[in-house]
Amino acid sequence: MTKLSVNINKIALVRNARGGGRPDLVRAALEIERFGADGITVHPRPDARHIRYDDVHDLKGVLRTELNVEGNPTPEFVDLVLESRPAQVTLVPDAPDALTSNAGWDTLVHRAFLADVAARFRERGIRVSIFVDPDPAMVAGAAACGADRVELYTEGYARGYAADREAAVAPYVAAAEEARRQGLGLNAGHDLSLDNLRYYLERIPWTDEVSIGHALVCDAWRYGMENTVALYRRQL
Template sequence: MTKLSVNINKIAVVRNSRGGNRPDVVRAALDIERFGADGITVHPRPDARHIRYDDVRALKRVLATEFNIEGNPIDSFVALVEEVRPTQVTLVPDAADAVTSNAGWNTVAHLGFLQTVCERFKRLGIRVSIFVDPVAEMVRGAAACGADRVELYTEAYARGYAADPARAIAPYAAAAEEARRCGLGLNAGHDLDLENLRYFVECIPWTDEVSIGHALVCDALYLGLENTVGLYKRCLHR
């Protein structure tokens, strides 16, 4: 079954809006694990506007499921990942002022850089995933970089799903097939939700993991956190 990793950045946004420690992101992560999630994802950014580096350290000490750290591999991020040694690091090429991730890597143009980063993390036993658009060339480039997995950037799929699900999924299915041919594991994330998630994994059943944060936290405001985690997990059952 495809694993569900819950991104808890938005929980940290609420905390940071008032200061203090409400809600407690570590407690929330532990609850999310207890409610059935298979992993926790965080995406610390240099401006610390949501998850902070100290949150990452605190989470590593207590999490029992897979821990995935996303981010642009600038020097401070690389040092943090090498210190914490999560299960997985997902390399994302977002600018420091990006509101959210909005493009995958050009794995051909940045081949040398990404090879070096992958080698550093893999020497420490950290699984490396590279965030890419659903383009076969970029998937092949990720394999050449030495990545273990790719994460397909699913914003375009989510945007097109309501109008034509088959058309929306087509480039993702092709990219996923290319990943399989290259021997890469497959993750997916960005704007996946209770409406479009089941169709995605039905069409691409070898998806290893989805990372979902914003939509899940929004749903939890109405449905409750425990119930929402369960509903997302149900979408992944086949």
């Protein structure tokens, strides 16, 4: 079954908006685990507007499921990952001022850089996933960089789902098939929700993991976090 990793950035954003320690990020992550999530995702950014670097260390010390740390592999980020040794690192080409992830890597142009970073992480036993657009060439490029997995950037699928779900998912199916040909694991993330998740996985059932944060946290305000995690697991 496809695993559910819950991105807790938005919980950290609420904490930081007021200062102090409410909501308690570690407690929230442990509860999400207890409610049935298979992992926790965090995406620290240089301005620390939500997840902070010290949060990564705090979470790594207590989580029983997998910790996935996403981010742009700046020297500071690389040091953080090597120190904390999460189960998985997801390399995302975020600009420092990006509101949210908005593009995948060009794995052909940046092959040398990504290959060097991936090798450093893999030497420490950290699984490496590279965030890519749904383009078979970029998927094949990720394999050439030494990645273990790719994460398909699903914002385009989510945006086009209501108008024509088959057209929206078609490039993702092609990219996912290339990942399978390359022997890569397959993740997906960005704007997946209770509305569009099930169909995506019906078309790409060999997806290893989905990372969902914004939609899941929004749904939790309506249904409660325990019920919401259960609803997402039902889609899987």
